[in-house]
Amino acid sequence: MLSEQELIKGCSKEDRASQKALYERYCRKMMAICLRYARSTQEAEDILQEGFIKIFNSIKSFRAESKLETWITRIMINTSLNSLRQKLYVLPMVDVNDIQIPEADGVNLSDFNLSELISIVQSLPDGCRIVFNLFAIEGYGHKEIAEMLSISEGTSKSQYNRAKHLLRSKLMQEEGRYERFK
Amino acid sequence: MKDLSRQKFEENWKSVFDGAEVDPSGSVWSNLELDLVSMESNSMKKKVVFYKWLAAASVFLMVFFAGAFYYVMQMDDKQSATITNSANEGSSESGSVPKETDQHTSSISGNETSSNGSVENTKNGEEGNQSEKTDVTIITKKDETNNFITENRESAGIDNSLLLKSQQISFLNSIKEVPAEVHGKIELPRLVLPAMPAVFMNNSKKNSQTEDLWASVGFSAGNYNPGNVSGTTAFRSSSQTSGAYLNSVGYSEPSDVGSAYSAGFAMSKRVFSRWVLQTGVNYINQSIGYTSNYVSYSATNQSKVFVAEYADFANSSVTITTPYQINSAIEVISLPMQTGYLLIDRKFGWQLNTGVAADFFVRNTLTDESGRAQQYSQGSGEESPYRAVSWAGLLGTEVSYKLAKQYRVSIVPGMRYSLNSVLKSTSGQASNPLVVDVGFRFRYIFN
Numbered sequence: 001m002l003s004e005q006e007l008i009k010g011c012s013k014e015d016r017a018s019q020k021a022l023y024e025r026y027c028r029k030m031m032a033i034c035l036r037y038a039r040s041t042q043e044a045e046d047i048l049q050e051g052f053i054k055i056f057n058s059i060k061s062f063r064a065e066s067k068l069e070t071w072i073t074r075i076m077i078n079t080s081l082n083s084l085r086q087k088l089y090v091l092p093m094v095d096v097n098d099i100q101i102p103e104a105d106g107v108n109l110s111d112f113n114l115s116e117l118i119s120i121v122q123s124l125p126d127g128c129r130i131v132f133n134l135f136a137i138e139g140y141g142h143k144e145i146a147e148m149l150s151i152s153e154g155t156s157k158s159q160y161n162r163a164k165h166l167l168r169s170k171l172m173q174e175e176g177r178y179e180r181f182k
Numbered sequence: 183m184k185d186l187s188r189q190k191f192e193e194n195w196k197s198v199f200d201g202a203e204v205d206p207s208g209s210v211w212s213n214l215e216l217d218l219v220s221m222e223s224n225s226m227k228k229k230v231v232f233y234k235w236l237a238a239a240s241v242f243l244m245v246f247f248a249g250a251f252y253y254v255m256q257m258d259d260k261q262s263a264t265i266t267n268s269a270n271e272g273s274s275e276s277g278s279v280p281k282e283t284d285q286h287t288s289s290i291s292g293n294e295t296s297s298n299g300s301v302e303n304t305k306n307g308e309e310g311n312q313s314e315k316t317d318v319t320i321i322t323k324k325d326e327t328n329n330f331i332t333e334n335r336e337s338a339g340i341d342n343s344l345l346l347k348s349q350q351i352s353f354l355n356s357i358k359e360v361p362a363e364v365h366g367k368i369e370l371p372r373l374v375l376p377a378m379p380a381v382f383m384n385n386s387k388k389n390s391q392t393e394d395l396w397a398s399v400g401f402s403a404g405n406y407n408p409g410n411v412s413g414t415t416a417f418r419s420s421s422q423t424s425g426a427y428l429n430s431v432g433y434s435e436p437s438d439v440g441s442a443y444s445a446g447f448a449m450s451k452r453v454f455s456r457w458v459l460q461t462g463v464n465y466i467n468q469s470i471g472y473t474s475n476y477v478s479y480s481a482t483n484q485s486k487v488f489v490a491e492y493a494d495f496a497n498s499s500v501t502i503t504t505p506y507q508i509n510s511a512i513e514v515i516s517l518p519m520q521t522g523y524l525l526i527d528r529k530f531g532w533q534l535n536t537g538v539a540a541d542f543f544v545r546n547t548l549t550d551e552s553g554r555a556q557q558y559s560q561g562s563g564e565e566s567p568y569r570a571v572s573w574a575g576l577l578g579t580e581v582s583y584k585l586a587k588q589y590r591v592s593i594v595p596g597m598r599y600s601l602n603s604v605l606k607s608t609s610g611q612a613s614n615p616l617v618v619d620v621g622f623r624f625r626y627i628f629n
Contacts, residue, residue: 019218023211028203035204045210052214053221109194117198136192137199164191 004068011059019056026069027052030076035118036133037080039126051079077138081148084126111175120170128163135160248525255527259455393527394452396627398462399445402594404619406442406468409600433475434489436510440470442617450522450625458522458533466516466541468615472508472548476500477555486558487548491567491609507551512568512604513544520576531582531590539576539598543568567609573601580623588629594621 002010002021010018030051034044054075062071109117121129130149134140135156140148142156149156448462476488479499487508488500520537546568548558562570578596585591596619603612 014218014222016215016218020211020215023214027206027210029201031204031206032199032202036199041207045206048206049210049214049217053217056218057221109198114198114202114204118204132195136195139196167195 008059008062008068011056023052026072030072033073033076034080036121036137037084037130039122047080047083051076054079081130084130116174120167120174123170124163124166127159128166131156131159132163251525392629393627396450396625398448398450398623398625400594400621400623401443401445402619402621403443404617406440406470407616408436408440408470409614409616435473437471440468442466442468442619456524456527458524460520460522462518464516464518466514467511468617469509469511472510473505474508475502475505477503484556486556487550488558489548491605491611509549509551511547515542515544516540518576529584533580535576535578535580537576539574541572541574543570567605569604569606572604574598575601582625588627590625590627592623592625594623596621
């Protein structure tokens with residue numbers, strides 16, 4: 001098994017075997033990320049492919065200031081955002097009214113498997129989905145998200161609240177369905 | 183409580199997706215690989231296109247500069263020829279004042295017999311003695327747009343030195359006579375620069391123009407490619423002397439590249455302003471290594487080196503032995519006839535040469551590098567596989583530098599390619615050698 005340094009060196013020389021090894025090492029994790037941002041598996045695979053192209057093209061500039069996985073993840077998130085940016089341009093994110101979120105939802109995520117949760121996230125509207133991913137999963141603040149997406153901080157917050165509301169509703173809905181089949 | 187609940191919500195989701203893995207379909211890598219291949223080929227194409235453009239741009243620039251240089255030189259030659267001709271056509275008759283003088287004219291009339299000249303400035307309306315013969319004078323006059331222009335007029339009866347003076351004077355006068363108000367105009371640079379008298383421009387070329395005949399000695403060295411059509415020649419031994427190798431296949435195979443050097447003498451004559459004819463005589467030695475497993479035996483039963491070229495000409499018995507290394511040296515006396523074109527004809531010179539050479543075969547010497555077999559040497563004649571005379575095409579350039587009034591040194595990169603095979607057709611082989619070499623020449627210029 002090639003070390004990280006060997007992989008970087010091989011990919012820098014455009015060695016196909018090294019490129020494939022790098023892809024195989026990170027493609028599953030990256031696919032999970034892409035699925036969260038995309039609306040469908042096909043769209044996620046397109047983003048994954050485009051992201052790896054960018055990675056192979058710019059790996060010479062990787063300076064090892066961060067972990068390789070972190071660097072790849074950042075590229076994949078940026079590629080996802082870019083692919084959705086056009087949709088956001090057509091349907092810009094706007095502030096949504098404050099939604100009353102139930103305080104005790106009683107929904108346990110462990111009742112769901114990964115693909116079910118991914119499907120629930122994918123069902124969110126584009127704006128909500130992006131802000132939810134960036135805030136809840138990637139850990140960015142609303143100010144950073146606002147800068148990244150060229151929206152106001154308030155829009156980011158309201159989109160996130162809406163995402164949470166929709167997610168809880170969907171989870172409860174799914175759980176209710178599940179309970180009925182029990 | 184509310185904040186804690188929210189934090190818990192995010193933590194739950196984050197823990198679900200942390201380290202989550204989903205297998206992508208196999209088509210992703212296939213498509214990715216196709217993209218990578220496509221990008222690589224595009225990158226190669228871009229590189230190729232870039233180098234094509236670079237080559238095209240280089241050729242264009244070379245042609246442009248050569249053309250511009252040629253044009254400038256032609257203009258110089260024309261002006262020079264006009265001045266020289268008119269000066270030579272001078273008679274003993276007194277010069278006369280030009281017929282045409284517009285607003286401001288300054289001219290000079292010379293008397294060749296007395297070698298005296300008198301400067302006259304004529305204003306508009308003034309006329310001097312008119313002669314039936316026309317004069318050469320440099321006339322600076324104003325045209326309709328108030329520009330000062332300089333004209334050459336045909337003349338007889340004017341001394342070359344006086345002409346130079348007249349040009350200098352008219353040049354100076356033309357500068358003096360620019361009206362003051364002109365300087366205030368925006369077109370100032372266009373108005374105040376009269377044409378440079380040709381004599382001034384020709385001064386720099388005067389030295390090179392005297393180089394009409396020169397002799398040079400030189401030497402060159404370079405790569406020699408025998409250009410064999412059939413690189414390896416093999417035949418089955420007919421000799422009974424070597425039982426071990428009896429019925430073995432013999433061969434002699436030359437190396438890809440050998441070396442060549444030449445030394446010679448050349449005479450060159452300028453036939454036109456920029457065209458040169460040159461001929462001379464060169465001794466050329468072209469050597470190349472062979473690996474051969476032939477040897478021939480003389481009447482005294484001594485083994486001699488042998489290569490396949492001689493297979494059909496050998497009178498002595500030939501047999502096959504262990505492969506050994508041979509050096510084959512071909513000596514030729516060459517009589518070249520070349521035309522040269524002087525692209526740059528100044529202290530620094532640049533000449534393009536092309537032509538043909540008649541190569542007279544002298545001898546071919548085969549030497550066994552191990553020293554076991556005797557050297558074999560064969561001159562031209564019926565027993566030689568080499569033609570007595572063959573023809574070669576020559577192409578080269580000569581970059582020279584004038585060291586003193588009568589000496590030049592030059593570097594001469596060039597190539598020679600045999601237009602016909604140097605081997606006789608009866609040898610069963612063809613060889614059109616190509617030599618690419620760089621020479622050094624020392625030139626003596628006769629005045």
